[in-house]
Amino acid sequence: MKPDSRWGTGAAGDVAASGADLTRERSAQLFAILSDDSLPEQDRAGAREDLVHLHLPLVEHCARRFRNRGEPFEDLVQVGTIGLIKSIDRFESQRGVEFSTYATPTIIGEIKRYFRDKGWAIRVPRRLQELRMHIVTATSELTQDLGRSPTPRELSERIGCTVEEIIEGMESSNAYSTLSLDATDDGEEQGGSMLDALGIDDPNLEHVEVRESIKPMLDQLDPREKRILVLRFFKNMTQTQIAEEVGISQMHVSRLLTRTLDQMRVAMQDAR
Structure with missing residues (x-):
């Protein structure tokens, strides 16, 4: 007599067959308890929990199909267990369908949905x-x-x-x-990251708006006042040096600077 190829050969095949039969029988008993509304809720809850533990190997079998895809196997089992619980709650034993046949698509679908949702960096509908x-x-x-x-x-x-x-x-x-900005472009830890290739903020950018606002006001100044401002704030000369450069006293330079700055300050406030 030839051995049944569905279960393997010899004693190992017999053990696998008997184990599957026992699981099927126990599952049928537990579903009968779960669907019996006349039984206490505690008994039905216990049957539901036993069904989950009884069919965990099925969840692990489905989860193994998705190993080495970047997610821990334990997480995949947890997600698959959610699908198992949904299947238990929806299963109708009187339809004559094998529970494992009914539950497998739901378990796999739950795992696939997990990967689909996990892959989205930004939550979209x-x-x-x-x-x-x-x-x-x-x-x-x-x-x-x-x-x-x-x-x-x-x-x-x-x-x-x-x-x-x-x-x-x-x-x-x-x-x-x-x-990630820390990810390297060649997959090596020693390689440069995207963050290394990004530029930095130019510290002079914050002064651009100020300079552009001052330009029209400088054009309206008297040539001597404009020259004094340039020498003071662009060439960083002292008032004494400016006085020698322009040919006036240091006191006169101080008064001109004060008056000119006051005029420009008022003009900027009016412009706002």
Whole structure:
């Protein structure tokens, strides 16, 4: 007699088969308790909890399909368990469907949704997240059919939405992932990061607005007053040096500076 290939060969196959049968029988008993409204709530809650523990291996089996994708296996199991609980609460044993068959798509769907939500750097509406997935699929199909990248109008006709919605979905794709400023451009720890390539603020920028506001006022000054201001504030000369340069007394330089600055101060206040 040939061994049953579904379960392996020899004693190992028999053990696997008997284990699956025991799980199936126990599951049926627990679902019977869970669906019996005449039983105390405590008994039904206990059956629900036992069902979760009984089918955790199924969750772990589904989670293993998504390993090595950047998320801890334990987190994937937790997310998959949420799908398992949803399946338990919605399952109707009288339909004659195997629970594992019913629960697997829900568990996998929950894990896939976790990856989809986790990938968005900026939170966008669920509608746009789903539209982006449709756009990606339609773009791939149309590229093969047309031999080129499809236009937004062609995508809208394929998906069944407006061109404006397609453009909105494309723009939302920019929020799907971001790159850290500390990330290197060659994947090596010793490589330069994006932050190293960014410029710094020019400390002189904050003075640009002031200089541009003063220029018209300087043009209106008397040539001697203008020269004194330039010597004092642009060439950093002392009042004594300015007096020798211009040929007047230091006291006269001081009075001219004070008067000129007062005039410019009033003019700037009026300009505001």
